[in-house]
Amino acid sequence: MPTPSILAFDVFGTVVDWHGSIVREVQALYPQIDADAFATAWRAGYQPAMQRVRSGELGWTLIDDLHRMVLDGLLPRFGLSHLGEDERDHLNRVWHRLDPWPDTVAGLVRLKTRHTLCTLSNGNIGLLTNMAKRAGLPWDCVLSAEVFRAYKPDPRTYLGVAGVFRVAPAQVMLVAAHQDDLAAARACGLATAYVERPLEFGAGRPKDVSPDAANTWHARDFLHLAELLGC
Amino acid sequence: MPTPSILAFDVFGTVVDWHGSIVREVQALYPQIDADAFATAWRAGYQPAMQRVRSGELGWTLIDDLHRMVLDGLLPRFGLSHLGEDERDHLNRVWHRLDPWPDTVAGLVRLKTRHTLCTLSNGNIGLLTNMAKRAGLPWDCVLSAEVFRAYKPDPRTYLGVAGVFRVAPAQVMLVAAHQDDLAAARACGLATAYVERPLEFGAGRPKDVSPDAANTWHARDFLHLAELLGC
Structure with missing residues (x-):
């Protein structure tokens, strides 16, 4: 595939x-x-x-x-x-004003060479744009629940990305650190990549980052994902 | 101001x-x-x-x-x-796959240092994103009639940009080579910058690019606009 x-x-x-x-x-x-x-x-x-x-x-x-x-x-x-x-x-x-993870910007820059990168966040467009400008996140396009007027995990959000680019759902891959988000995307026919973010809730609350074989990819971080995708 | x-x-x-x-x-x-x-x-x-x-x-x-x-x-x-x-x-x-004007990318790069740059086009998001990726247009955000489900000159488009960023209409400036687009934006309270594009319809059909004093700025091209705005 x-x-x-x-x-x-x-x-x-x-x-x-x-x-x-x-x-x-x-x-x-x-x-x-x-x-x-x-x-x-x-x-x-x-x-x-x-x-x-x-x-x-x-x-x-x-x-x-x-x-x-x-x-x-x-x-x-x-x-x-x-x-x-x-x-x-x-x-x-x-x-x-949230800060990116240490690998985020370098990983996105590599991934952008061979893919179109967009957000699919429940955050609003203004929030995501201000964040990207401050942090240097090189999105090709800022998509949001605001565009589809529905919050993830509503299928309109995942299928909405495919609709914007007029491609089949399998031509879109959701990249996320949350298995429930990925499962909802998979149910809509999207490919999925899980990214470990063990410190998401702080050093005092380590997160379970074990793989789920249902995902297309499992990456330690964005640089690892770029490597897996050959970027 | x-x-x-x-x-x-x-x-x-x-x-x-x-x-x-x-x-x-x-x-x-x-x-x-x-x-x-x-x-x-x-x-x-x-x-x-x-x-x-x-x-x-x-x-x-x-x-x-x-x-x-x-x-x-x-x-x-x-x-x-x-x-x-x-x-x-x-x-x-x-x-x-439309090509930018010769000054476009260099002008946008300068303007981006001090402003948030977005599209406000009747073109759809996928079209604008593909165009930007191919041509290297450094948008902070791709906005489109598709987001507002209304075509310019509908006020929902101009006011929609202010709404996305939660600013007053006067905090948004429409940059366009078309006086009718700018007049509609001005009626919504936006600032306006006219940019001369005398060859828009080809060398055989030179366009009237005379200034309209109602605009906030009149620029020869994007580099001139950057200069006018002190970027």
């Missing part, structure tokens, strides 16, 4: 280190709080917030707004109820 | 030379026909085809499909009725 021409990347955790980036910013801004617990709690609110959109309880809502709803609910628990609008908005935009 | 942080570019005619590119490909593939007349006739079908979508006569239809409808209607007039599906599809994708 030929390697898919389009590589679609999950972003939070796969391309960028959300936990480490948030811990660093929060430690610098609010040294009095437990930044590790704060980052973990913020991210823990992410899936339930999207679920409110998926279920129809909330109308279509961008991730920037979902992040903010979770943040507003979180601040009292960490003694930060006094933060004003500007401080909350600045903190919320930390998701636009 | 500060320069807008987001520059949104019209593409066909402004960034790439559709007329010259189509003439070159058609001359090489079908030397027996009048390539200049063919390119001109193909493009002349573009606005009427989009108008059928705008009016609701056609449901939402991507530019790839509109180009193909116009092409299929055109081939008999040029003695090319015998072309098969593969040849028609290859020819139709010439719009993915």
Whole structure:
């Protein structure tokens, strides 16, 4: 089977280190709080917030707004109820300022020589574009749940990438550090590449990164993926 | 007034030379026909085809499909009725292979140092991404009528860019070689930069490139625009 021409990347955790980036910013801004617990709690609110959109309880809502709803609910628990609008908005935009993993940019540059690289993230287009510009992520195209008005794992997102490029689903490969995302993509006919990100939740919470034979590829990082794909 | 942080570019005619590119490909593939007349006739079908979508006569239809409808209607007039599906599809994708103007890439690279650069084209995302990858156009983000499900000059397209980046319309500047596009953007509150592309319709049909004082800027080309914006 030929390697898919389009590589679609999950972003939070796969391309960028959300936990480490948030811990660093929060430690610098609010040294009095437990930044590790704060980052973990913020991210823990992410899936339930999207679920409110998926279920129809909330109308279509961008991730920037979902992040903010979770943040507003979180601040009292960490003694930060006094933060004003500007401080909350600045903190919320930390998701636009996440740092890439050490291999990310070099790996993408190699993969880009032979593939079209796009994001396929639940993050909104503005967030992903600001992140890419700051971190030097060389996307050919920024695709997002915002384009398809559906959140992963809705099939409209995975099939939407194939539709944008007018190729069969098997010509698209999802690259992600999350087996559930990959399984949903596979069910739509996409190829899948798992990338180990053992520190996604911080050094204190090592992640199970064992292979699932159902994936097309299993890579340690993006440089290893480039090697596997002959880039 | 500060320069807008987001520059949104019209593409066909402004960034790439559709007329010259189509003439070159058609001359090489079908030397027996009048390539200049063919390119001109193909493009002349573009606005009427989009108008059928705008009016609701056609449901939402991507530019790839509109180009193909116009092409299929055109081939008999040029003695090319015998072309098969593969040849028609290859020819139709010439719009993915348009060459940039000589100043385009160098100008965008300079502008990118201080601005976020996105497309705002009626072309579909796949077309714009393939074009950018081939021509080396360094977009931060590919935006298209496809994202907003409306064709320029619909206000949803211009205001959609501001919405994606969550900025006021005045923080976005449309860069285009067409005064009607710029006038529609201005009516939505965007800043506007006109770029002269005197050869858009070929050397035989020089275009009026006189300034309109209503635009924020008037530039000879993208390098001149970079100079005007201090990049």
